[in-house]
Amino acid sequence: MKSYLTVEDILQRKHFEESEVVAGYEGLSRLVKWVHVVEVTNIRNLLNGNELILSTGVAWQGKKEHFISLVKQLIALQASGLCIEMGTYTTIIPEEVxxxxxxxxxPIILIHKEVPFVDITQDIHGLLINHQYKILSDLESYSLELSKKLLTIDHYNEVLKMIRNYLQVQVMIVFHKKEEVQCFPDVMEQEQRTLLQGVKREGDSLSHKTPYSIARLPIKLLGETYAELIIASDERELTEFDHLILDRTATALAELLLRDLYVEEKRRVEETKWVMSWLSGKETEEGIYEHLAFHSSTVKPKGAFVCIVKLDSIPQNMSVQLTYFKLAFRSIFDQQGFSMFAIEKANNIIFILVNERSPQTWKKRMKEGLTRLKASDVVRKGMNNKKPLFGVGKFVNKLSDIHKSYQSAEETLRIKDRLSEQSDSYFYEDLHVFRFISLLSRTVDLNEVVDEYLAPVIEYDRKYNGKLMETLKTYLVCNGSKQETARQLFIVRQTLYHRLHKLEKLIGKDFMKHEKRLALEFMLLSYEFLTTSKPIEEKDHDAL
Incomplete structure (x- = not known):
């Protein structure tokens, strides 16, 4: 339906049968909200806009400058057009006008047949009033149809299609948090940019000119602006009826989107609860396979493992980047033969990766995937300089043992987080002796054990600024080769002999015997673990 009256519509009425448009042909689509008779030249406080003006010209009779001034005032006040009765007071329209x-x-319209203005105003005002009644009736019908549609549709696109077909305008919805824009009907990228620039300028206090007539309304969910509904037209000016339809549609969209969010949140919570239960070891092998068969029927499990991605913090404005990160993670590791389940917990994103290829190649494929992920733009440019820390747990053949992989992935992160010099490996099985050191540090006073073996050497280096600890470590790594030790330390043989003699006095001449040498190597690694660790607060592990 047509929700507005234009100058062109008015010209179709019987009183304008002998009328002529002499100027402003391109403005015949201007809206008409009222008809007003004007017989004065100063009208700055008489109009509200969108009035069609009727005049005999008596006010400017013989005074061209008054006529020009009146036309300029009407244009400035956004009048719809000027209808002039020709003959009595006006016989010619100046070219300047x-x-x-x-x-x-x-538009300037000449009426060549004498018609009482009261007849014109009665006719058009009656038309406008009847039109308003029809608008209210149509608005009620639209609202009723929209309410019925909400009961049957599954996607908001149906609502956008409905308002598009009803008003014949371009419709856009902008999702703020997702930074996503959808147009209905679809438009080319360049046209979409022009539309968005018009929307931005329309809200600018400087009121930049835009080729579009635009109306916009926020869609609020739970007190927050979730999206914005926008209608635009480059063919006509939007009316109050358009705004009313926009308001009804925005309200309906809010109801639909809130319903969808509730359903999605409920599904996500249920999925998260199940994954957490799986990670805690509460799900049986049979139950896991049943869940996978129902939700991911194409997955053919051949073992699984857990990868935890830790960030220092996850600010609210990173929600979009995290979504892209998870999408990139899924895309990359899907190509490597893994299906993925993901949940967020504190500053961690926990991924369960179900292997679908040969178990013998899982680690190689995982390494390749992590290398690609770390080199991707979503990690290098999209994480606000938050470098993620990866921890990969051990591979388990039984899906019900995934809690063991989860615990080992946590242990991997715990160890890597404490070491100041990060290992190139992300895998629990590559940490070797540090796994035992970490375990020992939580059960005994590791400092006391280290002091038992290395306290004299540590004290000597502290007191004399010596290099005995470095010498001992290098000497053991070089399997007792004095030539290689001296070369790696960049010292002469005589200096090395002097240091080794000092070490024998401090820790005994037997420090190169097999059992004691193993103990010293273990204590050196423990000392490095303790002295290079980042200062962290020990936190109890929350049970899932």
Whole structure:
């Protein structure tokens, strides 16, 4: 339906049968909200806009400058057009007036047959009033149809299609948090940019000109602006009816989106609860396979493992980047033969990766995937300089043993987080002796054990600024080769002999015997673990 009246519509009425448009042809689509008779030249406080003006010309009779001033005032006040009764007071329209009206696309209509203005106003005002009643009726019908549609549709696109077909305008919805824009009907990328620039300028206090007539309304969910519904037209000016339809549609969209969010949140919570239960070891092998068969029927499990991605913090404005990160993670590791389940916990993203290829190649494929992920733009540029820390747990053949992989992935992160010099490996099985050191540090006073073996050497280096600890470590790594030790330390043989003699005095001449040498190597690694660790607060492990 047509929700507005234009100058062109008015010209179809019987009283305008002998009328002529002499200027402003391009403005015949201007809206008409009222008809007003004007017989004065100063009208700055008499109009509200969108009035069609009727005049005999008596006010400017013989005074061209008054006529020009009146036309300029009407244009500035956004009148719809000027209808002049020709004959009695006006016989000719000056060229200057026609030029001004053409530039402003302001219609000037000449009425060549004498018609009482009261007949014209009664006719058009009656038409406008009847039109308003029809608008209210149509608005109620639209609202009723929209309410019925909400009961049957599954996607908001149906609502956008409905308002598009009803108003014949371009419709856009902008999702703020997702930074996503959808247009209905679809438009080319360049046109979409032009539309968005018009929307931005329309809200600018500087009121930049835009080729579109635009109306916009926020869609609020739970007190927050979730999206914005926008309608635009480059063919006509939007009316109050358009705004009313926009308001009804935005309300309906809010109801639909809130319903969808509730369903999605409920599904996500249920999925998260199940994954957490799986990670805690509460799910049986049979139950896991049943769940996978129902939700991921194409997955053919051949073992699984857990990968934890830790960030220092996850600010609210990173929600979009995290979504892209998870999408990139899924895309990359899907190509490597893994199906994925993901949940967020504190600053961690926990991924369960179900292997679908040969178990013998899982580690190689995982390494390749992590290398690709770390080199991707989503990690290098999209994480706000938050470098993620990866911890990969051990591979388990039984899906019900995934809690063991989860615990080992946590242990991997715990160890890697404490070491100041990060290992190139992300895997629990590559940490070797540090796994035992970490375990020992939580059960005994590791400092006391280290002091038992290395306290004299540590004290000597502290007191004399010596290099005995470095010498001992290098000497053991070089399997007792004095030539290689001296070369790696960049010292002469005589200096090395002097240091080794000092070490024998401090820790005994037997420090190169097999059992004691193993103990010293273990204590050196423990000392490095303790002295290079980042200062962290020990936290109890929350049970899932």
């Amino acid at each position: 026609i030029e001004i009206a053409n530039r402003a696309q302001f």
